[in-house]
Amino acid sequence: MSSPVPVNPVDPAPAAGRRAADGRPRAAWPRRLHLLPALVLCASLAAAAEPSLSGDPFRGRELLSEKRCTQCHSVWSHGGSLGPDMSTAVAGKSLLDLVGDFWNHTPRMIDAMIGRGYAWPTLDRREMGDLLSYLYYLRLFDEPGDATRGELAYAHLRCSTCHNLAGQGGALGGSLDRFADFPSALELGRAMWNAGPKMQQAQMGRLKAISTFSGGEMSDIQAYIRSRGRPADRRVRLLPLPDPARGLLVFRAKRCDSCHRAGGEAPDLRASTLALTVSQISGTLWNHSYTMSGWMRERGIPFPRFTEPEMADLIAYLYFMGFVSEEGDAKRGATMFRERGCARCHEGPGARVSNLAESDAVRDPIALSAAMWNHAPEMHSLMAEQAVAWPQFDPGDMEDLVAHLRGAASVQQHRKP
Numbered sequence: 001m002s003s004p005v006p007v008n009p010v011d012p013a014p015a016a017g018r019r020a021a022d023g024r025p026r027a028a029w030p031r032r033l034h035l036l037p038a039l040v041l042c043a044s045l046a047a048a049a050e051p052s053l054s055g056d057p058f059r060g061r062e063l064l065s066e067k068r069c070t071q072c073h074s075v076w077s078h079g080g081s082l083g084p085d086m087s088t089a090v091a092g093k094s095l096l097d098l099v100g101d102f103w104n105h106t107p108r109m110i111d112a113m114i115g116r117g118y119a120w121p122t123l124d125r126r127e128m129g130d131l132l133s134y135l136y137y138l139r140l141f142d143e144p145g146d147a148t149r150g151e152l153a154y155a156h157l158r159c160s161t162c163h164n165l166a167g168q169g170g171a172l173g174g175s176l177d178r179f180a181d182f183p184s185a186l187e188l189g190r191a192m193w194n195a196g197p198k199m200q201q202a203q204m205g206r207l208k209a210i211s212t213f214s215g216g217e218m219s220d221i222q223a224y225i226r227s228r229g230r231p232a233d234r235r236v237r238l239l240p241l242p243d244p245a246r247g248l249l250v251f252r253a254k255r256c257d258s259c260h261r262a263g264g265e266a267p268d269l270r271a272s273t274l275a276l277t278v279s280q281i282s283g284t285l286w287n288h289s290y291t292m293s294g295w296m297r298e299r300g301i302p303f304p305r306f307t308e309p310e311m312a313d314l315i316a317y318l319y320f321m322g323f324v325s326e327e328g329d330a331k332r333g334a335t336m337f338r339e340r341g342c343a344r345c346h347e348g349p350g351a352r353v354s355n356l357a358e359s360d361a362v363r364d365p366i367a368l369s370a371a372m373w374n375h376a377p378e379m380h381s382l383m384a385e386q387a388v389a390w391p392q393f394d395p396g397d398m399e400d401l402v403a404h405l406r407g408a409a410s411v412q413q414h415r416k417p
Contacts, residue, residue, distance in 0.1 A: 055126075055133025063131055067121035072112065076143060082112065087138045092275030093395070095132055095323055096402060099369045100393035106376045107390050120377045128370040136323050140242075140278060140316065145185070145216060150224030157211040159221070162202060166228050172202060180229025181237040185222035189282025190311040196289045197303060210290055213283030222279065246309070247317025254304035254314075259295060266295070270321040281315045326399060333404025340391035342401075345382075347408075353382075362405035 064070050064086075070079040075086050083105075090098060113120060123131065154160070162173035173195075179188045192199065203210050251257060259266035273281055293303050306314065337343050345353040361367040383390060393401070 055129035055131075057130070057134040057137045059127075060130035060132070060134025063123075063127055064134070067123070068113075068118055069121075071116070071118070072109075075138065083109075086135065087143075090135045090139055094326075094399075095136075096328075096365060096398035097395050098132070098135060099365070099372070100395070100398040102369070103372060103376075104392050106373075107380055110377055110380050122374045123370050125364070125367045125370050128373070129366045132366065132369070136320070139275075140319050143219075143277075144183075145219035145221070145223030145279070147220070147223040147227040150217075150220035150222070150227075153213075153217040153221050154224055157213075157217075157221075158207055159211075161206055162199075165225060166230050173199065176225050177229040177231055179222065180226045180231040182222070183226070183236055185218045185279040185282055186312055186315070187237075187308070188222055188225070189218060189279065189286060190306050190308065192286050193282075193289060193311070194305045196286070197293055200290050200293075212287040216277075216279065218283040218286075219277070219279035242309075242312040242316035244313070244317040244320040247313035247315070247320075250306075250310045250314045251317055254306075255301050256304075256314075258299065258301060259292075266292075269318055270326070273318040273322060276319070278315055281318060282311075328396070328399030328401070328403035330400070330403040330407045333400035333402070334408075336397060336401055337404055341388060342391065353379075356405055357408035357411070359409070362402070362409045365402055368402065368405070 064073075064075070064079075069086075072080040072082040073084065073086050073089075074080055077085060079085075089101070093101065110120065154165075159165075159176075160169035162170045163176050164170060164174075165176045176188075179191070182188070200210050260269050272284070276284065295301075296303055337347070342356075346356040348355060356362055359371070361371045380390070
């Protein structure tokens with residue numbers, strides 16, 4: 001598979017009035033996206049262990065409007081209501097599972113667009129990469145926490161026993177006012193991790209239990225701190241851009257892979273972080289840090305500390321592990337290719353439409369996604385004429401199908417003179 005061409009890194013400042021590459025004004029990102037606004041992920045999509053997706057999420061956000069996706073779909077409740085909210089629909093799904101979802105709903109989307117007089121929007125490989133990059137970031141970013149819920153969680157977890165906020169509370173753990181500068185709970189989570197052994201020892205002594213987070217409590221507590229705290233100034237502090245490729249290096253340098261690896265003793269991080277946001281991953285890391293520190297001591301591994309960019313990079317990597325998918329099963333994919341009827345039109349020299357084994361797109365999941373999307377109206381019409389049911393894909397099916405198509409393409413390539 002050829003490596004995708006990197007695009008230029010995106011300027012993180014979300015200022016209104018900035019112009020895109022074509023000279024038009026670039027819309028500002030939503031306020032809730034200001035923490036980790038963009039990056040470019042470049043490499044091969046061959047393995048989930050190596051972060052790999054090229055795309056410009058700023059451009060992907062613009063494409064949602066340009067291609068009229070927002071006529072039917074919303075993002076965080078802003079937009080149309082005919083289709084599902086995109087920020088909810090992508091939760092817990094890998095890239096190829098998203099592609100499968102797109103495919104499953106294609107007939108309904110085609111009929112809805114025809115009914116409204118809209119032309120089917122086509123997407124080239126770069127545009128598909130931009131959209132998928134934006135969808136990846138929708139779940140990585142947090143929606144704003146709720147300060148009212150945060151006040152309740154702050155009291156329930158008895159944070160004031162050791163910490164003070166706006167001059168009220170304990171003195172053992174110091175003031176939390178300095179975290180009021182940040183729009184996200186990421187820096188709070190990093191500080192808690194670094195102080196974990198000391199904090200947990202104090203909690204065991206005073207509270208007789210270690211406080212743990214559930215759901216969006218960390219994000220809500222951050223919102224409460226931001227609303228009540230007394231920071232040095234009122235300027236919002238934006239953290240460095242997260243980079244999953246750097247996060248992989250952090251994962252290895254901190255020896256996380258000593259336990260979190262295939263067949264290892266610790267949980268599969270890919271499965272346990274895919275559906276979580278930044279603050280939820282931060283809370284999960286804290287919840288398990290006491291157990292993890294015990295494992296580390298037994299194995300002679302020093303308890304890791306994280307600098308400001310390292311935690312963001314690590315969390316971006318943990319989330320990205322699941323998004324880029326695992327390698328599928330080619331044998332299952334071959335069976336599916338025949339049973340779902342794909343082979344009738346797309347296999348062998350006598351293929352009715354095209355022999356997918358001869359297409360370069362099957363070597364690149366993003367290009368394959370764009371090809372499937374662009375040819376969907378033609379396929380919808382042809383299948384309706386032949387009274388053939390539209391094939392549906394369950395989670396994991398697309399990984400298997402792609403594995404089969406890659407294998408078939410390799411065989412086809414070796415047969416060429």
